[in-house]
Amino acid sequence: MAKKKTSYKNEIVLTEEFFEIRLTCDTNTIDVFTLIKYLNQANYMVQGINKTLNKNFNVGYDAIDIEVFAVEHGSIRIPLKFKKYAANTLMGLTTTIVGGVAVNLISGNKDSIIIESNTEYIEAQPSIFLDNQQTKRSVGKIAKMVVEDDGISNLEVTYEKSDGKRESLTIKKTTLEKVAKECEDTADDIINYYSKTRLQIYGPILENTPSGWQVIMNGQKLKAFMTDKDFLEEMTAKKIAFAPGDEIIADIEEVISEDEQGMHIKRYIRKVHNYPKYTRVVKGVKQQTFIE
Numbered sequence: 001m002a003k004k005k006t007s008y009k010n011e012i013v014l015t016e017e018f019f020e021i022r023l024t025c026d027t028n029t030i031d032v033f034t035l036i037k038y039l040n041q042a043n044y045m046v047q048g049i050n051k052t053l054n055k056n057f058n059v060g061y062d063a064i065d066i067e068v069f070a071v072e073h074g075s076i077r078i079p080l081k082f083k084k085y086a087a088n089t090l091m092g093l094t095t096t097i098v099g100g101v102a103v104n105l106i107s108g109n110k111d112s113i114i115i116e117s118n119t120e121y122i123e124a125q126p127s128i129f130l131d132n133q134q135t136k137r138s139v140g141k142i143a144k145m146v147v148e149d150d151g152i153s154n155l156e157v158t159y160e161k162s163d164g165k166r167e168s169l170t171i172k173k174t175t176l177e178k179v180a181k182e183c184e185d186t187a188d189d190i191i192n193y194y195s196k197t198r199l200q201i202y203g204p205i206l207e208n209t210p211s212g213w214q215v216i217m218n219g220q221k222l223k224a225f226m227t228d229k230d231f232l233e234e235m236t237a238k239k240i241a242f243a244p245g246d247e248i249i250a251d252i253e254e255v256i257s258e259d260e261q262g263m264h265i266k267r268y269i270r271k272v273h274n275y276p277k278y279t280r281v282v283k284g285v286k287q288q289t290f291i292e
Helices: 032-057 098-106 126-130 133-148 173-182 229-238
Strands: 004-007 012-025 063-068 077-087 113-116 121-124 152-160 166-172 190-201 212-217 220-226 247-259 262-282 285-291
Touching: 012 032, 012 098, 032 063, 032 077, 032 098, 032 121, 032 126, 032 133, 077 098, 098 113, 098 126, 098 133, 098 152, 098 173, 121 126, 126 133, 133 152, 133 173, 133 247, 152 173, 166 173
Parallel strands: 220 262
Antiparallel strands: 004 012, 012 077, 012 152, 063 077, 113 121, 152 166, 190 212, 190 247, 212 220, 247 262, 262 285
16 A cells, blocks of 8 residues: 555545656657646546546545656656545545556556455456546547657556555557557547535635636535526525535536647536525625525
């Protein structure tokens, strides 16, 4: 298991995991835009894997941050640190090695993936992770970038095993070409839809505006555009507003599109089912908090 580094006051535990992408090539330089693309796709891939671990197996993390180590001179390496956060009470479940899943997907390995926790071993097919379109697209993009770069001969990935030891795997271009084809995009936009999700407000909403609402979903701060016109009208009629800490239960749609500058994620609150905690705000002054 990745070594436990620190613990926070409110029972949040941080574990860290090493993961590295190494590009085997003749040159020892890489242009900044290509590097950014690799970093973006690695981030999207890891976040997608974590979503599947949470949704399908309940062994994921509340949040994963990714940091880049300093790169040694004379080599093109992308060494990453996955900073994985989880509630202390869930640490019996959250010992999953995310990098091991990523290596299986990038290498096109069709064998079952063994997900390890403190209490059990779970067998999962690689296809269940590729059902997450964010993961599938990112894996395909990483493979495609290597295949289309004539200066790169193969890809080497290093990941940290459950015992803390590191293991490397060299993936040939012929393999990556198959992975890129299997993960080829079939649509311009990818949509995830989350029904009746609890959203906590962290930025005040003083009026019935369709602009970006600042909310927290599954521990992640994000901006989502409110499109439920009936709910906006109800806010006006009942003089309802929302202060930081208030909550709504809503359907949220996640649209992922891509252009030359990279991937872009937009979120829309399509339907508000309930607002269990809200505030009446008059002329910018909080009057009272209501809990239903």
